Amino acid sequence: MSKSDSTTRNVFVLGMTGLQREELESMRHAARYQFHSLLDYETLVRDTNYDFDALLDKARAELAGFSGPIDAIVCHWDFPSSLLAPILSHEHGIPAPSVTSMLKCEHKYWSRLEQQQSVPEVVPGFTAFDPFADDALDQVRLPYPFWVKPVKAHSSNLGFEIHDKEEFEAALEEIRAEITDVGDAFNQVLSRVDLPESVRGADGNTCLAEEIITGTQAAPEGVVAQGRFSVHGIVDMHKDPSGHSIDHLDYPAVTVPAEVQERMVDTAERFLRHIGYDDGAFNVEYMWDPETDRLRLIEVNTRISQSHTELFLKVDGTSNHEVAIDVALGEVPHMPRGEGSFAVAGQWHIFHDADAVVRGVPGENELAALERVLPGTKVTLQVSPGDRLSDLPHQDSYRFKLGSVYLGADDHDQLAARFRQAVDMLPFELEPVTEEAPG
Numbered sequence: 001m002s003k004s005d006s007t008t009r010n011v012f013v014l015g016m017t018g019l020q021r022e023e024l025e026s027m028r029h030a031a032r033y034q035f036h037s038l039l040d041y042e043t044l045v046r047d048t049n050y051d052f053d054a055l056l057d058k059a060r061a062e063l064a065g066f067s068g069p070i071d072a073i074v075c076h077w078d079f080p081s082s083l084l085a086p087i088l089s090h091e092h093g094i095p096a097p098s099v100t101s102m103l104k105c106e107h108k109y110w111s112r113l114e115q116q117q118s119v120p121e122v123v124p125g126f127t128a129f130d131p132f133a134d135d136a137l138d139q140v141r142l143p144y145p146f147w148v149k150p151v152k153a154h155s156s157n158l159g160f161e162i163h164d165k166e167e168f169e170a171a172l173e174e175i176r177a178e179i180t181d182v183g184d185a186f187n188q189v190l191s192r193v194d195l196p197e198s199v200r201g202a203d204g205n206t207c208l209a210e211e212i213i214t215g216t217q218a219a220p221e222g223v224v225a226q227g228r229f230s231v232h233g234i235v236d237m238h239k240d241p242s243g244h245s246i247d248h249l250d251y252p253a254v255t256v257p258a259e260v261q262e263r264m265v266d267t268a269e270r271f272l273r274h275i276g277y278d279d280g281a282f283n284v285e286y287m288w289d290p291e292t293d294r295l296r297l298i299e300v301n302t303r304i305s306q307s308h309t310e311l312f313l314k315v316d317g318t319s320n321h322e323v324a325i326d327v328a329l330g331e332v333p334h335m336p337r338g339e340g341s342f343a344v345a346g347q348w349h350i351f352h353d354a355d356a357v358v359r360g361v362p363g364e365n366e367l368a369a370l371e372r373v374l375p376g377t378k379v380t381l382q383v384s385p386g387d388r389l390s391d392l393p394h395q396d397s398y399r400f401k402l403g404s405v406y407l408g409a410d411d412h413d414q415l416a417a418r419f420r421q422a423v424d425m426l427p428f429e430l431e432p433v434t435e436e437a438p439g
Contacts, residue, residue, distance in 0.1 A: 009071040011325055012036045012063070014081040015044035019380055023309050023319045028336075033325065038062060038073065038088075044081045048178075048393040050185035052080050059088055070094070072328035074321065076306040078154055079106060079182065083189050085303075086280070095226075095330050097280035097302065100193045104275040105282075105300040107190070108151045108208050110199045115297060118274035119267045122286070122297040125211035128202045131175045137168055140209040147210045150179050151202060152186045154393075156245050161212065179205050213296045215289035217246075218256045220264050221308055221320065223281045225327045229269045232323060232335035233316070234261050235308055237285065240351070245399065248348040248419070250412060251311035260288050263295055271300065281324045283308070307347050310378055310406035314345035341376060342408025348419040350402045352430060358387045360429030361402075370425045374418055378406040379426065388433065402428055 009032060013020065016037035024035050039059055063070055070092045075085035083106065089096035104114045109128045116123050128151070129139035140146065148171055149159040158178060160171040186204030217239060222231035234253040237246050253261065268284040283305045285298035304320045312320045317339030326333035361381055362370075371377050381403040383392065389400040405422045409415040 008032060008034050009329065010034050010036060010066070010068050011072045011074060011328075012038040012070060013321075014038050014059075014073070014075045014085060015041040015077050017041050019378065020076070020306070020309075020321075023313060024321050026313055027319045027322045027325075028317075029322075036066070039081075039084075044084075045077050046393055049181045050080050052083070052185040052188040055080055056084060056087060059084055060091070063088065063092070072325050074324045074328055076303050076309070076321070076324070078301075078303075079152060080185055082106065082302055087192075089328065094328050095279035096328070097224075097277050099189070101275045101277040102280075102302050103190065103193060105277070105302045106152060107186075107199065107202075107204075108149070108299065109202045109206060110151075110196075111300060112208070113196075113198055114275055115271055119271050119297065122267050122295050124213050124296050127209050129207050129209060131172055131179060131207045132205070136172060136207075137165060140168075142209050142211060145212050147212055148175075148207055149210075150175065150183060150204075151206050151208055152182055152204050153179075154182065162209075175207060179207075213287045213289075213298070215287045215291075215294075215296075216255045217285065217287050217298070218253045218261070218264065219283050219285045219305070220261070220268055221281070221283040221305060222265075222268070223323050223327050223333050224272055224278050225333055226330070227278060228332070229272065230333070231265050231268070232320065232333075233308070233312060234264070235283075235305075235311065240399075246349070247351075248346055249307055249311065250344060250346045250415065251308065251315055252344070254412065256288055260293075260295065264288075267295070267297060268300075271297075277302075279327055281320075281327065307404075311345040311347060313340060314342045314376060314406070314408040315340045317341075340408070343410050344412055344415055345406070345408045346412075346415045346419065348405045348407070348422075350405065350423060350426070350428070351399045352389060352402055352428075353399045354432060355388070355390045355400070356430035356432050358383045358385055358389070358402075358429070359431050360385055360427065362426045362428070366425065366427060370422055373425065374407060374422060376408050377418075377422060379422075380404050380406075383428075389430075 011033045073089045075081045086096040112126045127141045129136050145163045162168045183204035217237040220231045220234045236250040236253040236255050238248050240247040264286050281304040283301045287296045304324050309319050316336050323333035383402050407418050
């Protein structure tokens, strides 16, 4: 069906939030769609102990109870949402990638093996290991330092930089306590496909050790639709001074030369075609070392990035949800360029480095005052009064995220200045705690 058709289409969005509904309704042609949340954010994102099959049955029941046509199912969250979407789409005749091609991206070890076959020049050193094995360290065939992480996890959760045996053993203790929260549910999806021999011993509770890579980070985002590959933008990803986690994102990317951006796009296309990925969105994270000109692929994400949505909206004039919906409707996606209100846009995170109990967060009055001073600014909060930071799900292993600020500006210097101004206007009350303090 073409965009000129006046029929309202029902679009189901997994775990839709209030901000996402705003963004969806800011799309071009938004009046042509009726947006419905499928399952809720708390269940799909905030929860930490998943039963994939139970979530799938619950989503099926919600869809079965809907009286109208189900025209599109879209997702912009990580697992389990990312794999619920294609399974449900296939059941309703909606275009979506195959589950096998999705897993060749989402299972970090399997993905590395496929990358090694198709784009070996951008693959860092890596090896898989069993975190529950007595000889786990002996399975790691990499020199110190190296990075460890589960083959499936949220963001940088359970990711550690390892410099010696003691750090490895400390990381194992935390990994063993938490990895099965996601890993067991991921195994439910792995059981749905035929695994190659090389992956059968590396289930969802396996870990990956990887060579440390440094440099400038950026991510092309795009879609493959009916065999057509396209990229609609490249985002700069700036790490914090420690190099452990992403501090902020800027769009459009300016830190990586055009020639390197072209290599990123070429590599992404070769890999996605190699695994047979089609009718889906993607964003691919890379690290480029300007001193050696070495390009390394970090990971392939099987969706548009929710973190990028406000950036595209501010700079290009529409949400990147648009391309995901186009693909699901079987249409040729197209994103405008430079039709937004700002020349550049950014997502900046507000972090706290030590454990604490949240006693107060910015309220409606403070948020309204901020938008009056800096029009177009959006704030998302990840904490509420009474929360203990160390108990929050899906946090980085090295610090705690309080929230994110999305801003637009005329240039990158102004963007940074506006973030500092925004933080000064956002009051958080945090009470320090010790290890013995109750949650």
